[in-house]
Amino acid sequence: MGCLAWLRTRVHPAVVCAEIASAFYDTGLQMVVKERCSDNSTTTEEDQQKAMSNFYMTYTMLSNLLPFLPAYFLARYGDRGFRKVPIGVPLLGYLISRTLLLLVILLELPIQVMFGGAVVYGLCGGYSSYWAGVMALESATSQKERRSLRIMGIELAYGIAGFVGSLLSGHLFQIYALGDKNGAVLVVLCIFLYFLCIIYTFFFLDIPGTSAGNREHRQEGNVGILWNIVEYPRSFNTVIVLLFISAVLYDIAVAGGMEMLMSFIEKEPLNWDAKQVGYSNAAGFLIFFTSFFGVWLFSKCVGDASMIMMGMVSFAAGIYFMSFVTATYMFYLARSLTLFALIPMPMIRSVLSKQVQPSSYGKILICLQLSFTLASLIYSPIYTKVYQSTLGWLPGFVFLLSSIITVLAIIPVSIVGCKMARQEGYVSIEGD
Structure with missing residues (x-):
């Protein structure tokens, strides 16, 4: 009973269930898009790649643009004490949009119908509202000194779920049950899991009325209030701006590269099937394990800014090597x-x-997510056009571009690290 009571105060079950469903959907959508873009026997591989990358560009832009206002208002509503709303409403949008994919498979509708799915879950807040809501909930129910580990803990749960879902997705996609349609069983399971998430979030999740963060804030007293008034506008706002710049650059590098990777692995010389696509997605989720243990280990000896730079260097190295991949082992x-x-x-x-x-x-946190949305309106078409124009001589050129942008993202973080070190030194001297 104690374990069940503890689980009811955590958003982890909803995150795990939703991410397994998302992994099912991602593999299903990738394979359906590939099938529909290669239906014509006269279609060349280059034409197929252009059709797929154009679909993902439009789909991504719709998915990222439409949540802009809904996500902000949901976040404001969440800050008023209704923390479930920014999480549950996007899950409802996901449920409806995934149902459209099932209709595309069963009724053999045009793949462009999925643009309607992007519109639906975008107007429900989309991923921007959902993930910002989860992070706000974790921040509001954790103490400052343990917050980084708590947030990485939710990322670990997300990664485990994605890893398991991705491993299963390729096998489930090939099961024929509903009218001998590839992927129907996979999408039905995806829809069922989202339904469970919605039920848990609205009816079982029990959010404590008083958060650790609020308790800390009340305990700061008049001295803390004066510190906020004097220091936040001058130095902390600079830190926030620099962190936003770094985060946006890093998101451009990661999201842009990963968007093109979906098309890259389905062309020669890799040309993977559903199982291999599932395995590759699962490999991507392994970094959730290694990153969690990295934070757990390195937080004992280095600061937050140093850990951020270590992560960026890691991605820059990996995505640079991805530029020259010509075989599965590579x-x-x-x-x-x-x-x-x-x-x-x-x-x-x-x-x-x-x-x-x-x-x-x-x-x-929703402002951070929405800044990613604005950035996607720029980088998504740019990455797509660069990928299409370099297919003939170096398909992995977009990954080189991601590596360069990641290096640029390290610069603002290094400045933040210096500022935070000076602030900590100042507080230490004052304390002495």
Whole structure:
């Protein structure tokens, strides 16, 4: 009973269930898009690659643009004490949009119908609202000194679920049951899991009325209030701006590279099937394990900014090597170099949450997610066009581009590290 009561105060079950469903959906969508883009026997591989990358570009832009206003208002509503709303409403949108994929498979509808799915879950807040809501909930129910590890803990649960879901997805996609349609069973299971997430979030998740963060804020007293008034506008806002710049650059590098990777692994010389696509997605989720243990280990000896830079260097090395991948073993070698690539984003969210009052957790985190949305409107078409134009001489050129942008993202973080070190030294002297 004690374990069940503890679970009801954690968002982990919903995150795990939703990510397994998401892994099922990602593999299903990738394979359906590949099948529909190669239906015509006269289609060349280059034409197929262009059709697939154009689909993902439009789909990504719709998915990222439409949640802009809904996600912000959901975050504000969450900061007023309704922490379930920014999490549950996007899950409902996911459920509806995944149902459309099932209809595309069963009724053999055009793949462009999935743009309607992107519109639906975008208007429900999309991933921007969902993940910012989860991070705000974790920030509001954790103490500052343990917040980085708590946030990495939720990322670890997310990664385990994605790893398991990705391993199963390729096998489930090939099961024929509903009208002999490839992928129907996979998508049905995906829809069922999202339904369970919604039920858990709205009816079983029990959020404590008073968060650790709020208790800390009340205990600061008049001295703490004066510190906030004097210091936040001058130095902490600079830290926030630099962290935003670094996060946006890193998101461009990661999201842009991974978006093109979906098309890259389905062309020659790799040309993977559903099982191999599932395995490659699972390999991507292994970094959740290694990144969590990296934070657990390195947090004892280095600061937050140093860990962020370590993660960025790890990704820069791996994505650079990915540029020259021509065989399966080379792909997994490139993946192995990105052991700590997940560390930067959770750590940036953790540092950001420490710079604002608890009542602003949702707003600062949703602003971060929405900055990623604005960036995607620029990088998604650019990455797509660069990938299409370099297919003939170096298909992995976009990964070189990601590596360069990651190196640029390290610069603002290094400045933040210096500022935080000076602030900590100042506080230490004052304490003495």
